[in-house]
Amino acid sequence: MDIVICKNAETAEKLAAAIIADALAAKPNLTLGLATGATMENLYHKLADMKLDFSLCKTFNLDEYVGLPAEDRNSYRYYMNYHFFDRINIDKRNTHLENGVAEDLEAECARYEEMMEEAGGVDLQLLGIGLSGHIGFNEPFSDWSSRTRAVNLTPVTMAQNGPYFDEAKGEKMPNRALTMGVGTVLDAKKLLMLVTGERKADIISKALEGPMTSMVSGSAIQLHPDCVVILDEAAAAKLTMKDYCYSAFANDPKWDAYRDIVK
Ligand code: F6R
DSSP states (O other): OEEEEESSHHHHHHHHHHHHHHHHHHOTTOEEEEOOSHHHHHHHHHHHHTTOOOTTOEEEESEEETTOOTTSTTSHHHHHHHHTGGGSOOOGGGEEOOOTTOSOHHHHHHHHHHHHHHTTOOSEEEEOOOTTSOSTTOOTTOOTTOOSEEEEOOHHHHHHHGGGSOGGGTOOOOSEEEEOOHHHHHTSSEEEEEEOSGGGHHHHHHHHHSOOBTTBGGGGGGGOSSEEEEEETTTTTTOSOHHHHHHHHHHOGGGGGGHHHHO
């Protein structure tokens, strides 16, 4: 695992954008796994500003709330259209999120897994991490061979995302979601985790330096053979092995192309 600590969120987002842009340049028909959440908003805007060619690209998002249709402003489909898909030249038919209003959620999850397989699997999976340690919506005790499925959201996640829902307008955060499993995530050929901000310092130190445990789903990325974690200094504040993170970046020629971004 390569851990790169950037001086601030802006630099971290730029580095993540550059890595995605290079992956797309190397494989124009890239299959991208995508994440939502506050952390990713500026990354998507930056990628859109780069005017890249996404015309051959396919995407699969990690998760979607149960019960929210695409047109609901709190659905992840709405988020993705707003922050990314409507700003780039992707063919919307190639963009996929689980259907949170499907009648048969189990069948929907099985269909989603099949579609990913038919697409040849995810080449590059973007990940954030939640305060509960989740990747996607894989809450503590998600089993590591888990696949796309319906899950219950924990109180920590309800508290994390609840403020996005405007109760005065009758909006209520669903307490269930469909999410790729930990096993699904680990099947991606490459993982790119982006985590910024002081409030993530505790959980990211557990995920990266703590024991691999299903109590922190994010720690599963330690198993992946090709995983890059990009942090800002605030998120990295509680890592005890910081020197190793910096040196991985400084000494390895594979990072040469990105050195200007993080200097
Ligand atoms: C959302 C997702 C989640 C978020 C995580 C961090 O698709 O996969 O795991 O990445 O909850 O969210 P923010 O960025 O809002 O802190």
